[in-house]
Amino acid sequence: MEHKHLDLDGLLQASYGLGVDVGDGLDACDVCRVRLERMTQQRQQPLGEDNLPEWFWLRRSREIQEAAQESMEARPRPRWVRIVAMAGVLAAALLAMQPRPNAPARISPEDERLWQEVTATVNRVEPQALAPMDLLWAQ
Ligand SMILES: [Zn+2]
Numbered sequence: 001m002e003h004k005h006l007d008l009d010g011l012l013q014a015s016y017g018l019g020v021d022v023g024d025g026l027d028a029c030d031v032c033r034v035r036l037e038r039m040t041q042q043r044q045q046p047l048g049e050d051n052l053p054e055w056f057w058l059r060r061s062r063e064i065q066e067a068a069q070e071s072m073e074a075r076p077r078p079r080w081v082r083i084v085a086m087a088g089v090l091a092a093a094l095l096a097m098q099p100r101p102n103a104p105a106r107i108s109p110e111d112e113r114l115w116q117e118v119t120a121t122v123n124r125v126e127p128q129a130l131a132p133m134d135l136l137w138a139q
Contacts, residue, residue: 006032015039 006014014036107115 003029005029006035011036011039015043 011032014032
Protein backbone atom coordinates (compact mmCIF):
# COMPACT_ATOMS: atom_id res chain seq x y z
CA MET A 1 0.00 0.00 0.00
CA GLU A 2 1.43 3.31 -1.07
CA HIS A 3 2.28 5.72 1.72
CA LYS A 4 0.64 9.11 1.68
CA HIS A 5 2.44 11.87 3.57
CA LEU A 6 0.52 13.27 6.48
CA ASP A 7 -1.20 16.54 5.77
CA LEU A 8 -1.58 19.27 8.38
CA ASP A 9 -4.56 17.58 9.99
CA GLY A 10 -2.76 14.28 10.19
CA LEU A 11 0.34 15.92 11.66
CA LEU A 12 -1.76 17.76 14.23
CA GLN A 13 -3.55 14.58 15.22
CA ALA A 14 -0.29 12.71 15.55
CA SER A 15 1.21 15.60 17.48
CA TYR A 16 -1.62 15.48 19.99
CA GLY A 17 -1.55 11.71 20.07
CA LEU A 18 -4.99 11.44 18.50
CA GLY A 19 -4.00 9.59 15.37
CA VAL A 20 -5.05 5.99 15.12
CA ASP A 21 -3.36 4.73 11.99
CA VAL A 22 -0.66 7.39 12.01
CA GLY A 23 1.94 5.23 13.69
CA ASP A 24 2.61 3.13 10.63
CA GLY A 25 3.23 6.16 8.47
CA LEU A 26 5.57 7.71 11.01
CA ASP A 27 7.63 4.58 11.39
CA ALA A 28 7.92 4.00 7.69
CA CYS A 29 8.42 7.57 6.50
CA ASP A 30 11.28 9.86 7.50
CA VAL A 31 9.60 12.89 5.93
CA CYS A 32 6.53 12.59 8.13
CA ARG A 33 8.57 11.91 11.25
CA VAL A 34 10.77 14.97 10.67
CA ARG A 35 7.74 17.15 10.03
CA LEU A 36 6.11 15.93 13.19
CA GLU A 37 9.24 16.55 15.25
CA ARG A 38 9.52 20.07 13.86
CA MET A 39 5.89 20.76 14.66
CA THR A 40 6.28 19.41 18.18
CA GLN A 41 9.36 21.58 18.76
CA GLN A 42 7.52 24.66 17.58
CA ARG A 43 4.64 23.89 19.88
CA GLN A 44 6.95 23.61 22.86
CA GLN A 45 8.67 26.94 22.27
CA PRO A 46 7.37 29.61 24.64
CA LEU A 47 5.22 32.18 22.97
CA GLY A 48 5.77 35.90 23.39
CA GLU A 49 2.31 36.23 24.92
CA ASP A 50 3.27 33.90 27.74
CA ASN A 51 5.74 36.46 29.14
CA LEU A 52 3.38 39.42 29.22
CA PRO A 53 2.45 40.67 32.68
CA GLU A 54 -0.97 40.27 34.19
CA TRP A 55 -1.79 44.00 34.03
CA PHE A 56 -1.40 43.92 30.27
CA TRP A 57 -4.15 41.34 29.95
CA LEU A 58 -6.38 43.19 32.39
CA ARG A 59 -6.00 46.43 30.45
CA ARG A 60 -6.53 44.63 27.14
CA SER A 61 -9.65 42.96 28.47
CA ARG A 62 -11.03 46.30 29.67
CA GLU A 63 -10.33 47.91 26.28
CA ILE A 64 -12.19 45.13 24.50
CA GLN A 65 -15.15 45.40 26.85
CA GLU A 66 -15.32 49.17 26.38
CA ALA A 67 -15.13 48.83 22.60
CA ALA A 68 -17.91 46.25 22.67
CA GLN A 69 -20.02 48.52 24.87
CA GLU A 70 -19.51 51.47 22.52
CA SER A 71 -20.41 49.43 19.48
CA MET A 72 -23.55 48.20 21.23
CA GLU A 73 -24.61 51.77 22.00
CA ALA A 74 -23.73 53.13 18.59
CA ARG A 75 -25.45 50.39 16.68
CA PRO A 76 -28.82 51.40 15.28
CA ARG A 77 -31.75 49.33 16.28
CA PRO A 78 -32.24 46.38 14.01
CA ARG A 79 -34.86 46.60 11.33
CA TRP A 80 -37.20 44.09 12.98
CA VAL A 81 -37.69 46.42 15.96
CA ARG A 82 -39.13 49.05 13.63
CA ILE A 83 -41.23 46.46 11.83
CA VAL A 84 -42.70 45.16 15.08
CA ALA A 85 -43.41 48.69 16.27
CA MET A 86 -45.15 49.52 12.98
CA ALA A 87 -47.20 46.33 13.20
CA GLY A 88 -48.24 47.22 16.74
CA VAL A 89 -49.34 50.70 15.73
CA LEU A 90 -51.25 49.27 12.77
CA ALA A 91 -52.99 46.69 14.94
CA ALA A 92 -53.98 49.36 17.47
CA ALA A 93 -55.36 51.56 14.68
CA LEU A 94 -57.36 48.68 13.23
CA LEU A 95 -58.78 47.85 16.65
CA ALA A 96 -59.71 51.50 17.21
CA MET A 97 -61.55 51.62 13.89
CA GLN A 98 -63.60 48.52 14.59
CA PRO A 99 -67.30 49.24 15.06
CA ARG A 100 -68.56 48.62 18.51
CA PRO A 101 -69.71 45.07 18.82
CA ASN A 102 -73.43 44.62 19.02
CA ALA A 103 -74.85 43.61 22.33
CA PRO A 104 -74.65 39.84 22.62
CA ALA A 105 -77.81 38.08 21.63
CA ARG A 106 -79.80 36.72 24.48
CA ILE A 107 -79.46 32.99 24.85
CA SER A 108 -82.13 30.93 26.47
CA PRO A 109 -81.05 28.99 29.58
CA GLU A 110 -81.74 25.70 27.81
CA ASP A 111 -79.46 26.62 24.94
CA GLU A 112 -76.83 27.78 27.32
CA ARG A 113 -76.94 24.50 29.26
CA LEU A 114 -76.73 22.54 26.02
CA TRP A 115 -73.78 24.65 24.94
CA GLN A 116 -72.01 23.99 28.22
CA GLU A 117 -72.59 20.26 27.97
CA VAL A 118 -71.34 20.14 24.41
CA THR A 119 -68.30 22.18 25.34
CA ALA A 120 -67.58 19.94 28.31
CA THR A 121 -67.87 16.88 26.13
CA VAL A 122 -65.64 18.26 23.42
CA ASN A 123 -63.01 19.55 25.82
CA ARG A 124 -63.05 16.46 28.01
CA VAL A 125 -59.58 15.60 29.25
CA GLU A 126 -60.28 12.54 31.33
CA PRO A 127 -60.57 9.15 29.69
CA GLN A 128 -63.98 8.11 28.46
CA ALA A 129 -64.07 5.28 31.02
CA LEU A 130 -64.03 7.80 33.89
CA ALA A 131 -66.97 9.81 32.52
CA PRO A 132 -69.43 8.35 35.12
CA MET A 133 -67.41 10.13 37.82
CA ASP A 134 -69.11 13.33 36.64
CA LEU A 135 -72.24 11.98 38.29
CA LEU A 136 -70.60 12.31 41.67
CA TRP A 137 -70.55 16.08 41.33
CA ALA A 138 -73.78 16.44 39.39
CA GLN A 139 -76.62 18.06 41.30
ZN1 LIG B 1 5.25 10.43 4.78
